[in-house]
Amino acid sequence: xxxxxxxxxxxxxxxxxxxxxxxxxxxxxxxxxxxxxxxxxxxxxxxxxxxxxxxxxxxxxxxxxxxxxxxxxxxxxxxxxxxxxxxxxxxxxxxxxxxxxxxxxxxxxxxxxxxxxxxxxxxxxxxxxxxxxxxxxxxxxxxxxxxxxxxxxxxxxxxxxxxxxxxxxxxxxxxxxxxxx
Numbered sequence: 001x002x003x004x005x006x007x008x009x010x011x012x013x014x015x016x017x018x019x020x021x022x023x024x025x026x027x028x029x030x031x032x033x034x035x036x037x038x039x040x041x042x043x044x045x046x047x048x049x050x051x052x053x054x055x056x057x058x059x060x061x062x063x064x065x066x067x068x069x070x071x072x073x074x075x076x077x078x079x080x081x082x083x084x085x086x087x088x089x090x091x092x093x094x095x096x097x098x099x100x101x102x103x104x105x106x107x108x109x110x111x112x113x114x115x116x117x118x119x120x121x122x123x124x125x126x127x128x129x130x131x132x133x134x135x136x137x138x139x140x141x142x143x144x145x146x147x148x149x150x151x152x153x154x155x156x157x158x159x160x161x162x163x164x165x166x167x168x169x170x171x172x173x174x175x176x177x178x179x180x181x
Contacts, residue, residue, distance in 0.1 A: 008035065009103065010168040013134060014042040019162075020176050021099045021130045025050035028094060030124065032056050032082040032102040032117070037069050039101055044073060052094065056082050083113075085120040096126035102133040107144050114148065118155050122179055131156065131177040136170045152177055 009017075017039050023029055023046040034040045034055040047053060055077040057063050067074035080088060082104060089097065100121045106114060121131050139145030152159045157180035162173050 007169040009038040009134070009172075010165065011038065011042070012167040013165045013172055013174070014039045016162050016165050016174045017101055017132050017134060018042045018046055021101065021132055023047060023099060027051040027099070028097040030054050030056065030085060030089075030097045030100045032085075032100065032121075033058075033104040034066055034077070035059075035062055035103055037066050039103055040066065040070060040073075043101065044070065052092070052097075054078065054088060054092070054097075056080050056085070056088070082117045083120055085124045089124055097124050097129065098126060099130040099132070100125065102131070104133070106133065106135070106148050107139065107142075111147065111151075114151055118151060122155050125179045127179060127181060129179045131179070132174055134165075134172045134174045136172050137164060138170070149175070157181065 023043060025048045027047055028051060029043055029047065031040060031043060034057050040055060044053060053073060053076045055066065057066065057077055058079060058081065060079060063077045063079055066077045078088065125131065135145055135148070152175055156177035158178040160176045162176060164171055164173050
């Protein structure tokens with residue numbers, strides 16, 4: 001299993017990820033790299049069993065755990081790359097999604113892979129759609145973290161940073177991005 005986390009994300013980080021994403025009943029939500037499901041739990045709670053959720057996870061082991069943890073959504077977890085967002089939405093007859101939340105370990109990806117995934121995210125979002133991803137606090141000063149922030153700024157009309165979530169190991173913050181046009 002390729003994971004970039006030393007511990008599962010906290011419930012406080014899950015709330016910070018979902019805040020400002022406008023997730024509710026009827027939403028179309030894509031989650032990239034749900035892992036063991038800390039963000040998934042908050043997303044599904046906000047959706048209240050109504051809408052469309054699609055979780056992209058490359059680890060078969062994590063998919064099994066997710067399907068066991070969320071049996072009512074077991075068919076919503078797919079073993080596909082985040083590079084396939086557009087294709088999967090098309091297969092499901094969905095033109096655009098409302099938001100994309102990512103738990104992907106961006107720092108271990110090449111710049112080229114980051115750009116390909118961000119292109120898929122931007123193209124899959126409706127106008128006014130939102131994207132959230134998190135980074136660890138130390139990422140603010142690391143070159144890879146600064147490069148990722150630049151990537152977001154080049155591809156989204158609005159990029160904001162949340163307050164630091166101290167109740168996470170390690171402390172983290174959320175990038176909240178919007179596709180305006």
